[in-house]
Amino acid sequence: MNTDHQPHVIAFATAALLLIVACAPAFAHTGSMRGGFVGGFAHPLFGPDHVVAMVAVGLWGAFLGAPAIWLLPIVFPLVMAGGGVIGILGIPLPGVEIGIAISAIVLGLMVMLAAKPPLLIAAALVGAFAIFHGYAHGAELPPGADAVAYSVGFVVATGLLHLTGIAFGLVARWPAGRIAVRAAGGAIALAGVVFLTAAT
Amino acid sequence: MSALIGGLLQPLAVPAHILALLVFGLLVGQHRAAFLTSAAFVAGLAAGLAAIAFAVGQTPAVDVLLAATALAGTLVALARPLPILVAMALTAVAGLALGLDSPPETISVAAGRAMLVGTWIGAGLVLALVATGASYLTLWWQRLGTRIVGSWIAASAILVLALRFARGLMFD
Numbered sequence: 001m002n003t004d005h006q007p008h009v010i011a012f013a014t015a016a017l018l019l020i021v022a023c024a025p026a027f028a029h030t031g032s033m034r035g036g037f038v039g040g041f042a043h044p045l046f047g048p049d050h051v052v053a054m055v056a057v058g059l060w061g062a063f064l065g066a067p068a069i070w071l072l073p074i075v076f077p078l079v080m081a082g083g084g085v086i087g088i089l090g091i092p093l094p095g096v097e098i099g100i101a102i103s104a105i106v107l108g109l110m111v112m113l114a115a116k117p118p119l120l121i122a123a124a125l126v127g128a129f130a131i132f133h134g135y136a137h138g139a140e141l142p143p144g145a146d147a148v149a150y151s152v153g154f155v156v157a158t159g160l161l162h163l164t165g166i167a168f169g170l171v172a173r174w175p176a177g178r179i180a181v182r183a184a185g186g187a188i189a190l191a192g193v194v195f196l197t198a199a200t
Numbered sequence: 201m202s203a204l205i206g207g208l209l210q211p212l213a214v215p216a217h218i219l220a221l222l223v224f225g226l227l228v229g230q231h232r233a234a235f236l237t238s239a240a241f242v243a244g245l246a247a248g249l250a251a252i253a254f255a256v257g258q259t260p261a262v263d264v265l266l267a268a269t270a271l272a273g274t275l276v277a278l279a280r281p282l283p284i285l286v287a288m289a290l291t292a293v294a295g296l297a298l299g300l301d302s303p304p305e306t307i308s309v310a311a312g313r314a315m316l317v318g319t320w321i322g323a324g325l326v327l328a329l330v331a332t333g334a335s336y337l338t339l340w341w342q343r344l345g346t347r348i349v350g351s352w353i354a355a356s357a358i359l360v361l362a363l364r365f366a367r368g369l370m371f372d
Contacts, residue, residue, distance in 0.1 A: 036215075070344050074277050074351040081355035085362040141363070148215035151359040155352045 036146030040153025043137060044161060049100050049195045050133055052188045054158055056107035057126055058165020059181055059188075062172040063114045064122055069169075071119075072126060073162045077155050079127045083134025093135050097199040100136060103129035104192030111185025114178075133158075203304075203311035207318020210302055211326055216360070217298055220265050221323060223272045223353045224294050225330020226346055229337070230276060233284045237291045238331055242324045244292035248299020249316045260371040261300035263364065268294040270357035276350025279343065298323060 044050045057076060061069030086093060106125065109115075117125075137154060168184070171177030211217045228237045248261070268290060275282060282290065302323075304315035337346050364370045 073348050077351050077355035078274065078277065078358075081358040084355075084359050088359070088362040088366045090366070138359070138362070146215075147360045147363040148219065148356070151356040151363070152215065152219070152352075155355045155359070159348065159352050 036149030037153040039142065040150035040155075041157045043140070043154050044157045047136075048191070049097075049104060050136075050158075051161060052191050053100065053103045053107055053129065053133060054161035055165035055168070056104065056111055056185065056188045058162045058167070059111045059169045059185060060107060060115075060122070060126075061166050062169025062181055063111065063116055064119070065116070068119050068122055069166060071123070073159055073166070075123065076126060076130050076162060077159055079130040080134035080137075080158065081155070083131035084138035085134075086131070087135040087138025088141060090139075093132075096132055096136050096139075098196065099129065099132035101192050101195035101199050103132060104195055105189050106192075108185045108187070108189030108192055112182050112189060113185075114182060203308075203314035204318040207304065207315035207320075208322035208325075210315065210319045211298075211323040214301075216262060216265060216269070217301070217323070219353050219357060220269045220272075220294055220298055221326045222330055223269055223276060223350060224291055225327050226276045226334045226350055227272045227287070228291065228327065228331035229334025230279065230346065231281050231284075231287055233287070234331055234335060236284060237287045238327060240288035241291040241295040241327055242320075244295025244297075245299045245320055245323055246295075248296040249302065249320050251300060252303050253313060253316055256300070259300050261297040263361065263370050265294060265297035265301055266357045266361050266364070268297060270354050270361065273350045273352075273354025273357060277347050277354060279347050295323075 044054065057072055061072050083093075107129065110125075141150065169181055172181040211221055224241060228234050228241070231237050272290065272294065281287070299319075302316075302319045304312040304319075334346060337343060361370070
């Protein structure tokens with residue numbers, strides 16, 4: 001590790017933190033932080049079907065390994081935004097709730113089985129589900145929400161769910177951790193069955 | 201004096217401006233020709249603020265800024281530096297749009313000019329701060345974090361553009 005740069009990195013992180021702290025009253029000044037950002041941040045967190053699928057994406061990364069584990073949090077938000085655009089524009093997409101429930105089942109099974117398909121197939125699978133999740137978020141956007149703050153909150157929350165899954169998935173390096181992660185995948189797949197039953 | 205300080209803080213008062221400054225700082229920090237790209241941004245910003253001083257009419261600056269932010273975020277996520285002239289053009293357009301979208305909130309001409317100067321200094325400083333910090337992020341996980349932030353900002357900007365279009369606000 002190059003330690004020469006660490007003081008600069010710490011200084012940068014401190015400056016970035018100060019910038020964020022400075023931004024908070026600015027958002028409050030425009031009246032958008034509390035309604036927009038918090039609303040957007042909370043939206044994915046209060047949908048259990050979204051939560052389990054996002055965490056499953058991160059968990060699956062543990063078995064897919066590099067580079068997939070690090071590509072997912074970069075690519076997923078962009079594809080999900082594409083789905084969000086379709087939802088915001090009101091373009092019909094059939095079977096959204098069913099698609100979201102199936103995403104939990106499939107992704108949960110992938111984790112449970114420790115499946116490791118080629119990167120292209122894994123990316124296509126996750127990307128397809130990202131469109132359903134993005135569509136649902138876009139279509140459910142409250143009309144009065146502040147656009148920028150809401151979108152930032154929503155994307156950050158989704159990304160943090162991925163990172164939570166990735167962080168939990170890192171315990172799969174150890175045998176007991178691997179069992180725990182696969183068990184979590186099984187639980188997510190079961191939850192997906194419940195969501196599918198409710199959606200049909 | 202208070203007008204100048206108000207101008208200094210103005211870039212931090214608008215969420216779209218914060219996103220733009222953050223992502224363009226990261227883009228400049230990723231680029232080898234950081235000085236030229238940041239200079240292009242500051243020059244574009246000065247041109248936009250000067251246009252405000254000469255009472256330019258309403259422009260679609262916020263939509264241009266969001267589109268530039270989405271593009272810059274995608275480029276940061278890809279971590280593939282643009283050719284120098286293209287990078288300079290993109291950062292100049294973003295600076296111009298940010299300047300045009302920063303009209304001073306004051307009636308007095310003198311205070312308005314002080315605010316514009318403050319905005320120029322404030323936005324330039326924030327960009328320089330982020331770009332300098334980003335240039336030190338050389339470890340693999342630091343570069344990855346930069347790319348993730350770029351991706352999140354691009355996704356946010358794309359959603360906002362779609363919302364503005366759906367609400368009939370785009371180029372309004």
